[in-house]
Every structure is written in structure tokens, then in C-alpha cells.
Amino acid sequence: MKIDTIELRRIAMPLVSPFRTSFGIQTERDILLVRVTTPEAEGWGECVALLEPVYSSEYVDGAQQVMERFLLPHLFAQGDVNTTDVAPLLAPVQGHRMAKAALEMAVLDAELRLTGRSWAREMGGTVDRVPSGVSVGILDTVPQLLETVQRYVDDGYVRIKLKIEPGWDIEPVAAVRERFGDIPLQVDANAAYTLADAQHLAQLDAFDLLMIEQPLPEDHIRAHAELARTVRTPICLDESIVSAQSCVDAIMMGAVHVVNIKPGRVGGYLEARKIADVCAAHDVPAWCGGMVETGLGRAANAALAANPAFRLPGDISAAARFYARDIVTEPITVEDGHVRVPEGPGLGTMIDQAFLDEVTTSVTTHTG
Ligand code: OSB
Numbered sequence: 033m034k035i036d037t038i039e040l041r042r043i044a045m046p047l048v049s050p051f052r053t054s055f056g057i058q059t060e061r062d063i064l065l066v067r068v069t070t071p072e073a074e075g076w077g078e079c080v081a082l083l084e085p086v087y088s089s090e091y092v093d094g095a096q097q098v099m100e101r102f103l104l105p106h107l108f109a110q111g112d113v114n115t116t117d118v119a120p121l122l123a124p125v126q127g128h129r130m131a132k133a134a135l136e137m138a139v140l141d142a143e144l145r146l147t148g149r150s151w152a153r154e155m156g157g158t159v160d161r162v163p164s165g166v167s168v169g170i171l172d173t174v175p176q177l178l179e180t181v182q183r184y185v186d187d188g189y190v191r192i193k194l195k196i197e198p199g200w201d202i203e204p205v206a207a208v209r210e211r212f213g214d215i216p217l218q219v220d221a222n223a224a225y226t227l228a229d230a231q232h233l234a235q236l237d238a239f240d241l242l243m244i245e246q247p248l249p250e251d252h253i254r255a256h257a258e259l260a261r262t263v264r265t266p267i268c269l270d271e272s273i274v275s276a277q278s279c280v281d282a283i284m285m286g287a288v289h290v291v292n293i294k295p296g297r298v299g300g301y302l303e304a305r306k307i308a309d310v311c312a313a314h315d316v317p318a319w320c321g322g323m324v325e326t327g328l329g330r331a332a333n334a335a336l337a338a339n340p341a342f343r344l345p346g347d348i349s350a351a352a353r354f355y356a357r358d359i360v361t362e363p364i365t366v367e368d369g370h371v372r373v374p375e376g377p378g379l380g381t382m383i384d385q386a387f388l389d390e391v392t393t394s395v396t397t398h399t400g
């Protein structure tokens with residue numbers, strides 16, 4: 033495909049309630065969207081970089097700048113670009129995986145729409161709906177947490193993930209386990225602990241959790257392997273898995289029992305698919321993580337999670353869990369604890385242009 037234009041659009045999306053994690057509180061998302069146009073098609077990408085470099089080193093202003101200064105010129109330098117060319121073309125630029133992923137996503141969407149193929153088919157999907165889990169932020173009090181979890185249980189979510197940090201871990205987990213019986217439950221620490229906390233984290237073993245996600249810092253792979261010898265709760269890695277190679281390494285080192293796959297974190301949906309294949313080959317269960325995406329990113333995530341390597345419910349909650357109104361015409365809903373895998377060409381969903389324009393804060397258009 034020949035790329036005519038690449039539009040970078042920023043939107044401001046308030047959250048329905050603050051989302052607190054060990055790395056901070058989000059109340060509104062500032063999201064960078066990518067629209068690629070070719071003579072015959074257009075495609076959309078969503079960059080998952082957050083406002084500040086607190087989850088990983090990337091942040092939304094930096095993602096836009098690296099696109100404008102370094103990534104777009106590499107794409108435009110090539111006359112004809114297929115989706116499989118994007119990662120190799122951008123490889124001279126180190127890191128910046130979320131920025132690269134958003135560009136590849138837009139090109140893939142254009143290519144699939146042009147050829148009438150669905151995202152799920154491209155991802156090796158085999159099911160038409162996937163189980164939906166919800167990620168619950170840190171709250172001020174345990175009663176508030178129980179009330180919040182109750183709402184999500186009533187909404188039908190089949191798995192609850194609690195964000196934890198030192199000072200908000202054993203007690204809230206015990207309370208949720210006690211109140212909600214044997215509901216599938218897991219925790220996510222976003223790297224808030226160190227190996228010195230191993231005995232403390234072992235107290236979570238009493239609550240039969242599906243996993244503890246990213247207890248230690250991103251580059252502490254060996255420490256996760258060590259922790260796995262002290263705690264019985266399965267170890268899941270999120271931040272540490274930045275590529276298929278790092279996934280293989282973590283598996284071989286015994287540092288990971290369950291893999292959270294986030295396409296943005298690993299440089300795109302094609303790399304995410306590779307990681308799914310790595311997990312399947314090693315019989316390691318995978319699940320699809322979330323980055324508080326709009327309906328664009330969530331549609332692609334639901335399609336990715338239709339691949340059979342995804343053996344646990346993902347952070348693929350309804351649009352309404354984070355946003356009062358979505359930028360797509362058919363926002364994701366949870367029915368019977370599941371979300372539907374999009375079937376149409378590409379992302380299989382349409383932009384609500386009027387609402388998109390309403391939330392847009394800037395647009396820049398780039399040509400080769
Ligand atoms: O660590 O999984 C995480 C959201 C933003 C940044 C990091 C994480 C999260 C979530 C997923 O917990 C929330 C969601 O998108 O449903």
C-alpha cells in the first residue's frame with residue numbers, strides 16, 4: 033500500500049471514576065490516535081502511552097514526538113508499505129514500542145479493511161466471544177472496594193483483578209475473597225515491591241489467587257524467578273515482557289507462569305501474536321492486558337484474545353467501565369461475562385466522527 037497521509041490526533045477522554053495504581057492516579061486520558069490513509073483505504077491506530085512515563089518509559093508527548101521526528105520519515109521513505117514491513121522499517125529506532133505499535137496498528141487496519149479480512153482471523157482467533165475481566169484500582173477503604181467489586185460482579189465480569197501496593201494488599205484481598213467466595217481473583221502490583229517483600233507476598237498464598245502480576249521492577253527477571261520459589265501464587269509478568277525474545281527468556285528462567293500480553297508494550301499486534309505462539313509452544317497460559325483503551329484498542333484486543341493461546345480472561349472490560357461515551361459507534365459491552373469478537377474487516381468498528389471531533393484537542397497531518 034502507498035501511504036498518502038498520516039494524521040496524529042490527540043483526544044481528551046475523562047474517566048468515569050479515578051483509576052489509582054501504585055504508579056499514580058488517572059482521572060482523564062490524553063490519547064494519541066493515528067489515522068493512515070492510502071489511495072484505497074484508511075486505518076486507525078491507538079497509542080497506549082500514558083500521560084507520564086510512570087508505567088513504562090514511554091509517555092504520550094514523547095510518543096508523538098518520536099513519531100514525527102523519527103518514525104514517520106522511515107515509513108514515508110518507503111514507497112510501498114505492508115504491515116509486515118512496519119516493524120523492520122522502524123527497527124533502527126530503539127525502544128518506543130508503544131509509538132511503533134500504534135503506527136503498525138493503523139497500517140494493519142487499513143490493509144485488513146482493504147482486503148476484507150478481520151482482525152481476529154489475522155490473530156489466529158478461533159472463537160466469537162472472549163471472557164471479560166475487570167481491573168479494579170486502589171481505593172481509600174475496604175468498604176469502598178467491596179462496594180466497587182460488587183458492582184462489577186453484578187455487571188457480570190468473570191474475573192476480578194485488584195491493584196495492590198505496599199499498605200494495600202493482604203487486607204483488601206482477604207476482604208474480597210471473604211465477601212465474594214471463590215470468584216476468579218488476581219492482583220497486579222505494577223512493580224511496587226522488591227524481593228525483600230517475598231515473605232510478605234507469600235501471605236497472598238492463602239487466598240487462592242490466579243496470579244500475582246508484576247510484583248517486582250521491570251528488569252528484575254532473576255528476582256521474579258527467585259520470588260517464584262518463595263510464593264506459591266503463580267507469577268505473571270506484564271511490564272517485563274517487552275518482546276517475544278524477553279518472553280522466551282523469562283519462561284526459560286522460571287520467572288513467569290502466566291503472561292500478560294499487551295500489544296502496545298511489545299511493539300504491535302504482530303509481535304503480540306508471536307508472543308502468543310511462544311506461550312502456546314511452552315504451554316504457558318496467556319491473557320490480554322489492557323491500557324484503558326478506547327473502543328479502537330479494545331476491539332483489537334478482543335480479536336487478539338480470540339487466539340487459543342489466551343487461556344485466561346483479559347482486561348477487556350466494557351467501554352462504560354472507563355468512559356461515559358466511546359469514540360466508536362458500537363462500544364464494547366459485556367454480556368453474560370463475555371465481549372463479542374469483532375467480525376467486520378479490520379477493527380470491525382466505526383468511528384463516531386462527531387464525538388471524536390468533540391474530544392479532539394489537536395490534529396497534525398503528515399505527508400511523505
Ligand atoms: O498494569 O495492567 C496494568 C492500566 C494502565 C496501565 C497499566 C495497567 C492497567 C490495567 C488495565 O490494569 C486496565 C484496563 O485497561 O482494563
Ligand code: MG
Nearest residue numbers: 220245246270
Ligand atoms: Mg499490569
